[in-house]
Amino acid sequence: MKRALTLVVLAPAFALVGGCGLKPLYAGGGSGAVATGLGQVEVAPIEGKAGWLVANALRDRLGAAPSGAARYRLQVKLDDEITGLAIRRDDSVARERRILRARYQLVELGQGGVVLDATAGSDAGIDVVGSEYATIAAESTALERLSDIVADQIVTRVAVTVGRTPPAP
Template identity: 55%
Template sequence: MRTAPSFLRALMPAALIAALALPLSGCGLQPLYSGGSSAGVIQGLSAVDVPAIPGRGGWLVRNALNERLGKVGSEVSPAYRLDVRLDDSLEALGVLNDDTISRERRILRARYQLVDLSSGEILLDATEGFDAGIDVVSSEYATIAAEQYALENIAKEVADRMATRIALTLRSRAGETAPQ
């Protein structure tokens, strides 16, 4: 059995990647954050003000949003306001024969609106949510710790989804207002 010369074997991965990337060039995919820190989407995200959200879940979501929107350490004057209402609940899933709960579900839902401060127009009105399962154990402390840990994780997930949706909205808005 004959094998390809070593220089051809070295070029094969690059040729394969180029062949696979060629059809993608005409599909219209564009990087969301193209242009780096000077990109319109990045500047728009850092101009989103997130007012305080009530409760521990609200505090976690707001901090995660500010981090994802680039507000941490940023002194950009707000052009948008993000109004968020949270619904945080615990639901019993597994109930044993003696009526004790063996499993819970922590659910966090966020209803939010992105408001343009200059016009008062609502640019985005959406809902995001996520949930996590929790095992209820004999130690009450361990169960409470698991509930809090689940809230921290789902708050980050909800904030990620919200930030992505906001970025897409701002990108489409920038495309509408850009000169053609």
């Protein structure tokens, strides 16, 4: 009974959502405006190990632009920081926090204008154990995960921006 009443109450709300102007971001699939626009983004080199990981993740998600076909350049600057959080009785660190932040700009190559200037970031907690190797491995794994998360955030924001930008003449 409650389920039927809920459907009756929510049915008008569902009808209104259809007319609100929302459309899927990736409408048209691989040949849609957003997918085509993402394929026209080249990723500028990014410094360091974190930069290499983020750049590879971005290239995987954006798709490879044929040589000379790039309309945009994505420039990314990273800030990778590890801080100790918890201290043991012997004054050694028991837990670390790794933070990866990215400031990025999407530059339109033809006009040289910045289309998007934004930031992305994420953090991860790391247990510091007695084995130095295990701690280094955990820090490395955290960096890999954070690189994927930051790349996903960047691509999502770039996709929205590219979807709103009119196609090149």
